[in-house]
Amino acid sequence: MTETLLEVKNLAKHFPIGSVGLTGRPDHFLRAVDDVSFDLHRGESLGLVGESGCGKSTTARAVIGLHKPTAGSVKLEGQELAHLSARQWLPYRRRMQMIFQDPYASLDPRQTVGSILKEPLTIHKIGKPRDRRLRALALLDAVGLNPRYLNRYPHEFSGGQRQRIGIARALALEPDILICDEPVSALDVSIQAQVINLLKELQERFNLAYLFIAHDLAVVRHLCSRVAVMYLGRVVEVAERDQLFENPAHPYTRALLSAVPHADPAVEAGRERIVLEGDVPSPHNPPSGCSFHPRCPERDRVGARCSSEAPTLIERDGGRFAACHLED
Amino acid sequence: MGDSENRVLEVKDLSVRFDTHQGTVRAVDGVSFYIEEGETLGLVGESGSGKSVTNLALLGLIPNPPGVIDSGQVLFDGKDLLKLSIHEMRKIRGNRISMIFQDPMTSLNPLLTIEQQLAEVLEIHRGMSRREARPLCAKGLGEVGIPSPEKCLDSYPHELSGGMRQRVMIAMALLCDPKILLADEPTTALDVTIQAQILELMAKLQKDHGTAIMLVTHDMGVVAGQADRVNVMYAGRLAETASTKDLFDRPMHPYSKGLLESVPRLFGDASGELFSVPGQPPDLASLPAGCAFAPRCSYAVDACTNTRPELTVQIDANATSERLVACTEAARVLAADLAAEPADGGAS
Numbered sequence: 001m002t003e004t005l006l007e008v009k010n011l012a013k014h015f016p017i018g019s020v021g022l023t024g025r026p027d028h029f030l031r032a033v034d035d036v037s038f039d040l041h042r043g044e045s046l047g048l049v050g051e052s053g054c055g056k057s058t059t060a061r062a063v064i065g066l067h068k069p070t071a072g073s074v075k076l077e078g079q080e081l082a083h084l085s086a087r088q089w090l091p092y093r094r095r096m097q098m099i100f101q102d103p104y105a106s107l108d109p110r111q112t113v114g115s116i117l118k119e120p121l122t123i124h125k126i127g128k129p130r131d132r133r134l135r136a137l138a139l140l141d142a143v144g145l146n147p148r149y150l151n152r153y154p155h156e157f158s159g160g161q162r163q164r165i166g167i168a169r170a171l172a173l174e175p176d177i178l179i180c181d182e183p184v185s186a187l188d189v190s191i192q193a194q195v196i197n198l199l200k201e202l203q204e205r206f207n208l209a210y211l212f213i214a215h216d217l218a219v220v221r222h223l224c225s226r227v228a229v230m231y232l233g234r235v236v237e238v239a240e241r242d243q244l245f246e247n248p249a250h251p252y253t254r255a256l257l258s259a260v261p262h263a264d265p266a267v268e269a270g271r272e273r274i275v276l277e278g279d280v281p282s283p284h285n286p287p288s289g290c291s292f293h294p295r296c297p298e299r300d301r302v303g304a305r306c307s308s309e310a311p312t313l314i315e316r317d318g319g320r321f322a323a324c325h326l327e328d
Numbered sequence: 329m330g331d332s333e334n335r336v337l338e339v340k341d342l343s344v345r346f347d348t349h350q351g352t353v354r355a356v357d358g359v360s361f362y363i364e365e366g367e368t369l370g371l372v373g374e375s376g377s378g379k380s381v382t383n384l385a386l387l388g389l390i391p392n393p394p395g396v397i398d399s400g401q402v403l404f405d406g407k408d409l410l411k412l413s414i415h416e417m418r419k420i421r422g423n424r425i426s427m428i429f430q431d432p433m434t435s436l437n438p439l440l441t442i443e444q445q446l447a448e449v450l451e452i453h454r455g456m457s458r459r460e461a462r463p464l465c466a467k468g469l470g471e472v473g474i475p476s477p478e479k480c481l482d483s484y485p486h487e488l489s490g491g492m493r494q495r496v497m498i499a500m501a502l503l504c505d506p507k508i509l510l511a512d513e514p515t516t517a518l519d520v521t522i523q524a525q526i527l528e529l530m531a532k533l534q535k536d537h538g539t540a541i542m543l544v545t546h547d548m549g550v551v552a553g554q555a556d557r558v559n560v561m562y563a564g565r566l567a568e569t570a571s572t573k574d575l576f577d578r579p580m581h582p583y584s585k586g587l588l589e590s591v592p593r594l595f596g597d598a599s600g601e602l603f604s605v606p607g608q609p610p611d612l613a614s615l616p617a618g619c620a621f622a623p624r625c626s627y628a629v630d631a632c633t634n635t636r637p638e639l640t641v642q643i644d645a646n647a648t649s650e651r652l653v654a655c656t657e658a659a660r661v662l663a664a665d666l667a668a669e670p671a672d673g674g675a676s
Contacts, residue, residue, distance in 0.1 A: 051519035051520065051521065051522075052519055158608045158609065159375075160608060161608065188374035188375055188546065188609070189374065189546065189548070189587055189590050189591055190374065190586060190587060190590050190604060190605035190609075191374075191604075191608070191609075192590070192592075193590035193591075193592070193602040193603060193604035193605070194604040194605075194606075196592065196602050196604075197601050197602055197604055200601065215519065215520070216592070217520075217594060218591070218592035218593055218594050219592050221592065221593075221594060221598050222592045222598050222602055241598075245594065245595075255521060256520060256521060257594070258524075259520040259521045259523065259524035260520055260549065260594060261523075261524075261527070261547065261549030261550050261552065261553045262549055262552060262553075262593070262594060262595075263548035263549045263551075263552050263576070263588065263591045263593070264552055264576060265552045265553070265572045265573050265576050266573075266576075267552075268549075268552045268553035269553075273524055273528070275521075275524050275525055275528055276521045276524075276525070279489040279491055279492065279522065280489075280519070280521075
């Protein structure tokens with residue numbers, strides 16, 4: 001792999017909930033993200049997958065400075081970002097941009113497409129107004145939209161087209177890193193495929209690094225070279241794509257993969273599915289030890305250690321990382 | 329197959345329009361299909377293709393205005409459901425035909441306990457008292473795998489997780505042992521591990537009760553695992569009807585083919601570009617004169633832009649059940665499928 005762009009170490013984000021006494025100090029914390037570490041290299045795409053509430057979106061928001069991390073560090077080419085103020089963040093945000101899930105909520109309905117695309121350039125004082133207009137036209141072209149759409153409003157576009165506008169806006173500042181929070185999950189299958197292909201094409205063209213958050217494992221498989229799996233605020237496994245999909249190390253990854261329905265009746269009829277018992281526990285009151293142990297189909301093979309001691313994410317055979325006592 | 333005696337529900341030429349400020353939207357346009365006893369019929373399509381409206385129309389739940397049922401018959405038990413009074417329809421809904429909705433967060437009343445909501449079904453359809461209903465409600469909750477049914481009965485919806493709420497919805501829908509269960513995206517709002525639980529549960533309950541299920545979904549994976557037959561909808565019309573095996577092995581409508589090819593897979597080659605259907609879904613308020621899919625279709629010929637194809641029986645030598653396709657070029661699509669398939673008939 002090439003140079004490391006982004007280095008996230010022991011990142012944690014706890015949200016205060018409820019308060020007691022006269023001090024009004026919070027007495028409970030929701031541990032949305034706990035001790036998450038990963039690297040992102042130039043030009044690669046790292047998938048961050050997990051079920052709702054596992055902390056993947058919170059991780060993304062903490063990385064880009066929309067949430068202030070409770071602990072840990074986020075370094076962009078060696079520069080620590082975790083403790084910066086909003087103003088200090090500004091020059092770094094030029095290098096790191098975000099694409100959101102909902103193309104209906106993430107564009108201002110009262111701004112024209114041109115004004116949406118020019119806004120980042122205005123904020124960062126890049127170019128003269130005339131240049132900004134030309135840049136906006138080039139951006140529309142890059143994401144496969146007709147440059148004549150410059151003066152239209154978001155409501156005139158379909159979901160897929162709006163997501164293209166969101167992507168164009170994120171590209172306006174020529175960032176190195178795009179943080180994509182479920183960018184295709186609100187789109188229909190035929191449109192989803194168009195946007196996945198566009199993201200792939202743009203990555204090659206601009207040598208972008210993606211932190212790609214999704215709950216759809218098949219989408220991640222098509223876009224990402226490495227994948228991190230999260231469960232209840234922690235990363236339980238990180239591996240190269242093919243290794244993760246063909247030979248997952250963590251029991252949760254195995255269950256997650258086996259739960260995904262395949263669009264093939266012959267495969268569906270013939271396979272044995274690992275159906276997990278119970279629900280995802282609340283991050284407000286996580287289980288002791290390994291937070292997956294109450295649902296884990298393998299817990300009997302290890303014994304009491306699973307409920308008493310939290311496993312750490314360490315390197316296993318073949319360069320993959322997993323947090324599971326079974327692998328120790 | 330095609331034996332009309334096994335049909336529990338038959339929809340003939342159903343059309344629903346909505347009169348909006350943007351013009352008349354033909355949400356469902358001349359749709360005909362049937363459901364056989366004990367089968368699972370998948371209804372797939374993308375947002376706005378009319379699948380939910382079809383579902384709602386069957387139970388007389390189209391809001392009027394703006395919705396108007398223009399034409400059609402929904403035959404159930406020798407009666408046309410579209411001709412029944414509100415009062416007669418209420419006796420069928422939740423009793424003989426039940427429905428589960430996509431969002432378990434909003435389809436339960438937050439102000440009532442689970443017991444109040446479940447018992448209401450039996451009070452209305454079976455004339456039971458609350459006390460008589462309670463043990464049956466508890467039994468129903470046990471059947472859908474809720475760990476402590478008695479405790480659950482006294483809970484409010486906010487105390488339950490999404491998966492548990494969907495189980496409660498399923499228990500409620502099955503309390504009166506309906507002939508047909510209409511499930512509108514029942515697992516879309518759930519995580520995959522919970523989805524796997526609910527799908528397994530629905531399959532088990534169907535086996536036990538012999539309920540026919542119409543499964544509305546946009547997820548081709550869910551359909552592949554659950555449905556016996558599939559209807560594919562596009563722009564308010566049926567594009568194709570086939571057995572699940574035939575559809576996934578050899579789609580005959582260019583839209584079905586495109587849809588199946590654009591699904592990202594968990595196996596096989598993932599390095600290349602995904603197949604994608606070009607263009608955007610049509611605006612239902614201003615549909616083209618010919619086939620609605622023609623502007624996005626790689627098989628389209630000149631005639632497609634001015635004549636609208638009807639759903640007709642197609643010849644497929646390997647068909648496991650009747651194949652209906654609304655496309656004049658269906659034979660060419662089939663030929664392309666067969667050319668791409670491995671020589672052994674391909675179980676891939």
